[in-house]
Amino acid sequence: MKIRIRLHGRGGQGVKTAGRIISTACFLEGHCAEDSPMYGPERRGAPVLSFVRVSDGEPLEERGYIEHPDALVLLDSSSVSRSSPFYGLRTDGLVIINAPLLAPKFAFPSVAFDVSSAALRVLKKDSVSAGAAALACKALGLTSIESLSEAVRMEMNEIGLRPELIERNVELARECFSSVPTVKSFVHAHDPSPTDSNDESSEKLVEIPQMVGLQPIAAIIATGNSRLNETGLWRLTTPRIDYSKCTKCIVCFVYCPDSCITLEPDLTPHIQYENCKGCMICATECPLHAISEERAVPA
Amino acid sequence: MASNQTTIDTAYKTMKDTPREEYLQPGSPLCAGCGGEIAVRLALKALGPKTIVVSVPGCFGLLALYPYSSIENSMLFAPFASGPAAAQGIVDGIRIQVEKRAMVDPGSKVLVLTGDGAAYDIGLQATSGAIHRGLDFYYLCYDNEAYGNTGFQFSSATPTGSSTSTTAVTDSSQGNSLRKKNLFEIWKAHNPSYLATVAVSKPVDMLRKFEKASKMSGSKLFIAFSVCPTGWRSEPRETVKIDRLAVETGVWPLKESVNGRVTHTYIPRKRPPVENYLKTQRRFEHLFGACGSEHTLQEIQRDVDEYWRSISI
């Protein structure tokens, strides 16, 4: 049997690392496993994907993007609103999400846990890759807690984390693992469904289909139209101006990398939230500390 | 016009004089907190709407990424090593059209916009040729001190001690063991009409330099200190703060060369220890703590001290 997992999140959140941890844990458990991130012009904060395939011994001969996953791992709730991550999910598919509030709204069975809050407590930052990987390993019945812990150590070491931070990630993974049920059992899961007849593995020559939403490169004849690209969805934190403190010194306007702060004729600044990426340079630089920070995405 | 030596002929006296027009539009695919993006935004404000941008592979090539473009100006995407050659083509093309009376002189400024990989390494010879020929163009190198777009590999602009994906920290290696190439001196040896280093934490200095250059003809070259939160593993919110620390610790001197005469446009009098700057970035984290490298730290400080001594201010 084979299981295909697609992970969704944002650049910098650990989508690739989460995929690696799942696949390494599966490998240590004795399964065949393979993972790959989506390559493209993705950036910190931009939507990114990674893919994991696991089998109980059958060779994994398919490559490339996973169009029909058995499970989705969503690293935060923003990936739901921004990019409809459910496309291609099999009818009996499982949604694993770091956001307990959203889960009941899905048309698919789901497993949810607030990994972000646990990460903020254990790691002192919203770094969710180990926790999200743990949810997947447990919910899909893929690995033991030992294989998972070892995989977290190996992968976190690989990306150069300090030993004490690695151990805290292991702690986070173990907490997440223990907090969710196993809803699919790897050995029995996924009876062959009609879609399996044109299963991606049925042919040796693998075609990589074009993914929904990705665009080819070509000439652009409209200049300065990137406002249409709603980079405001990247935000993890939102800057808010307290106008009672603002002295209209325009420091925020000068330093905004993305031209997202506009000035009224009397120099009152306004933040344009459709595109503000939430870098928070304005808040750091404001000499009056008139710009405060709000967490943009409720976990 | 300057009436005496203390009055400077400039439209930029304080930050409040920063032009309101935006040529870089919101929604670019660059990382949140990208320092180089601030540099490009300010440069375009100073150069204005008639600027034609030539970009090459690198993060800022993505300023035009189908179906979006973040730049109001026209933009041509050239091969990695060929930015200045493409600029020559545009300049010549316009000149010939004007000579043939096929168009009225549009008064364009051609700006080559590349990273350090292109400027310090692969595009060095094309730039050398263009400056040597006295090409009337602008070159803005946003120096994020590595090949950022492809995953932060070492370039000849990478400073001593920085870890990159190709200068890893191991038991026997403390990151990059080589020194940063001195592109300012290399470019200067070609006798460009104008050459400057800039940093976004000094926006008035930066705007003035572009203003000054745009009154001159010939090759006008800029190297912009460009904090890269993704590659430098720094906090996006600290980009301008880190930039300021680089200037104040003396790591990034602000200077210009007008027809070969070099002046420092800002002199950091106090120069706090370079550690204050290095500690803001996890690419240098191995230099600190129990198994840190005192030796590398001293070497970095010594180089900075030596620089400021050598210019004898």
Ligand SMILES: Cc1ncc(C[n+]2csc(CCOP(=O)(O)OP(=O)(O)O)c2C)c(N)n1
């Ligand atoms: C001739 C050639 N070699 C290699 C590449 C791959 N490549 C694309 S962007 C890039 C990195 C550019 O580094 P830099 O100029 O410093 O700009 P940055 O990415 O840091 O913005 C490389 C190596 C290419 N596009 N063309």
Ligand code: SF4
């Ligand atoms: S990788 Fe660095 S230089 Fe490139 S867009 Fe991101 S922050 Fe800017």
Ligand SMILES: [Mg+2]
């Ligand atoms: Mg670079």
